[in-house]
Amino acid sequence: MKSGPLIWLHLCAWVAALACPVQATEVTSTPISSQQAEDALIDAAGGEVFHLASVLPRIEDPGLAWLARARLAAARLDAVEAGQLVDRYLADGNRTPAQRALAWPIVADASFAVGDYHKAAEAAHAWEQALAAEGAAADKRADALQMATLADQLASATAQHVDVYTPKPEAVKRDKVGLPRSLARINGKPQEVVLDTGANLSVVSLSTAHKLGLRLLEGATSVGSASRQAVASRIGVADHLTFAGLSLSHVAFLVLDDQQLNMPVPGGYQIDAILGFPVLRQLQRLEFTSDGKLLPSHSSASKPGEGNLRMAGSDLYVEVILNDLPVAMHLDSGGAFSSLSSRFASEHPDVVKGLKSRQDHIAGAGGARARQSATWPQVRVRIGDQQTVLPAMTISLSDAGNVKEPNVLGGDILQSFDHWTIDFPRMQFDVGKPLSHATTKPHAG
Secondary structure, eight states: OOSSOOOOOOHHHHTGGGOOBOOOOOOOOOOBOHHHHHHHHHHHHTTTHHHHHHHGGGBOOHHHHHHHHHHHHHHTTOHHHHHHHHHHHHTSTTOOHHHHHHHHHHHHHHHHHTTOHHHHHHHHHHHHHHHHHHTOOHHHHHHHHHHHHHHHHHHHSOOOEEEEEOOOOEEOEEOTTSOEEEEEEETTEEEEEEEOTTOSSEEEEHHHHHHHTOEEOSSOEEEEETTEEEEEEEEEEEEEEEETTEEEEEEEEEEEOGGGGEEOOTTOEEOOEEEOHHHHGGGBEEEEETTSEEEEEOOOOSSTTOSSEEEETTEEEEEEEETTEEEEEEEOTTOSSOEEOHHHHHHOHHHHTTOOEEEEEEEETTEEEEEEEEEEEEEEEEETTEEEEEEEEEEESSOSTTOOOOOEEOHHHHTTBSEEEEETTTTEEEEOOBOTTOOOOOOOO
């Protein structure tokens, strides 16, 4: 489980072509202990934001209640409220290093998500200092240092700016592993890009950065940590980017060596560019149709952030009902397949009981890793008032290396509906009617 937000290039759900449950609303008013509240806060950074909301009324400690409200504000992309609540908590000068280490990642998380990299860097440095004072292990400190280093570099560049936005439809095609690709113009040059809401920054390969004329910033950083294999990277800035009627200036990209974006897929598979969350969010409302179109539009949000979508760490989460079980799933448009985590397996032994296990591999930057998994057949998937049936879904029985994988809502589910929509200002996720001919192939190991 994450101890805080990880700056990690999601890389399209590790291109899993090779190859945590939300609690029901509490009906008891019994208060929970301070330790349980702290555990819920830590779990929320890893995706369990809906569970945190359900237990908030039972948190008696006023300070921990402030932090819970701050984490929930960050999940709605309300960085201002999150920061104010954390400031209120830290105004008590007697907070221990462990308590400060619980608070600062909330500010770092919220600020990074909305592009306030100066504040994200300050918070991440304060987080690392609190961990050091607490005597925390190197792997916990690595997460904070990684965010601080990356945020420092991003803060040194001119902030991304929207020049004009006149929404325009774009064609989207699925590639050989099912990832959505479209065409953008970067520094005036056409470039095929993967559209990935699961990437907390946009990404290019080094050769593509040179081809497109990106300005590489001084210094190096990394994505990953002791809990995820570290991958060296740099920051590159595109002076101009246009996509779907959106015109942006000063767009930051993570720049990775070409081989780090070369996935071990039979026949070869290379990713040259990814448009991630900071760009896609500026489209406001995105509708992906089953016939291969992206239909962007302005949001009509009157009350921002009150929908069913939440940001946890660097990932978007939505509540999904799987065979009557409510599950928090990471919404990843760049993920080809949906899957469930080893945490889901441990908390629902009745689901995995009797399923045949196997060893498969997860591919991503830095190579492939082995894990044990099982296949859950004929899974009923309900999102809002719409339902489909997925022929099979992989459940991790062990983590790949030390990687703690989330539950992933990927392309196989998304493509089972005639359209799906993200409204970022409202933080709302919706799907259309299920396709009668939807027969997504099972995920093969």
